[in-house]
Amino acid sequence: MAKKAKAMREPTFWILTALVKQARHGYGIIQEVSALSEGQVTLQAGTLYAALDRLHAEGLVEVDHDEKVDGRDRRYYRLTTGGVAALEAETARLERNVRTAATQLATRPATA
């Protein structure tokens, strides 16, 4: 029996989405998530790095490169092929859910 896909947490979904086009560092991800979600999701730094640690352990993101900026450590992350696949699966799951909900709403009897 195929393993049932688990719903992704919202921060996870947006972090993976923010990394689709290019590798990004911490603040770059926070900015991109905020822009893509039209301000709906504002990641706290602690939440972001906890999610990145977990995604790294699950093989969905990997380190792209390190930089030193004004003496500060900066690390860039990118999606792995597993990360792309996981995001595609989640997108498909959400699309199915949206389709189902839209169909149900279209058949709703009109109220007086």
Add this chain to the structure above:
Amino acid sequence: MSRGYRLLVRAYPPGRRRGELLDTLAEAGRARPTVREAVNLLRHGLRARLGRPASRGVVVLATMIALVTGFVGAAVTTRIAWEFAPGYPSGARLEAIEESLFPGLDPSSERDGDGLFHDVSERSFGEVFLRGHDEDFAFATVWIGPDGGFVKGDYPAWTAAAQQRLVSEGWQVSDAEVTGATWIATGEIDDSGRRFTATRDGLALTVQTETDVVDTPAGSFYATAELDRLTPGWITAAGVLGMLVGGLIGWLITGWASRRTQESSGPVRSLTREPAVLALVLLLPQALLGLPAMVFQQVSGGPPVQPFWSLSLTYGFGCGFLGFVLFAVALITAAVAGRPARVEVSA
């Protein structure tokens, strides 16, 4: 970057993550942490200390170990704190209490332990370390009684008069309750004595009269009073602080062992995890019984009979001892066979 942020990122394990966080916060233009940010960084930093980011099991394990070490921390700090508590009254102060209770009856008092505690078997420190305390281990107490133990007269009337004397000397006195054997058929108490408590200046008296004591002369009753110390609030506060510090130490040590063994071979991970889990089976019940007892002792308002950790040094001593040996096995394995978590270098 503010000192607040630099302190907060220390919740994370040593490594470049601290620098990454400071970079992110600096880029975001953050000058001072808000409460929400501080909680977020502390929460995720302490989680990061455990390593194994995709594992929920390590969080459960660390929480249970923190409960055990928190219990140990509370026990150690309250044990030390009691050494600084005001002692029992002696000399004229004690004689005044004796005379208030049993005027004209040549009263005397006897303490049942030299130190803080009473242990029938009077075990030395070495014996306690190897065998624990006797089952009757409790706080030392002072017994006060009239000469010969018996008082002539009517015990309800004497009890009421004793309550009045204590009230006039500033004691907070409870109502007297009827004591005696319970009739099984009806559930009624066969009135054969009275008991009440009185408190003043951190001391508690429990006064008891009985008529069913062996060899009680006709027209007399047996009377005795137990003098105990109430737990000062600052000892409980020290216990809570000890619990938090102990819990944090347990969490950090679990994190250290977890990070050191997260990339180790199967046998090394087993030799760290299995002894720790077995140790929890032995120790967690003691912590789960002891910590509520600490709270109860404070809220009950009465004097503590036994310290809240007494189970661990009496009936639970063997389990506790073995538990700490197993924890030591897990930690020694992590120290000897584990290795610091690998720092990933960029491609």
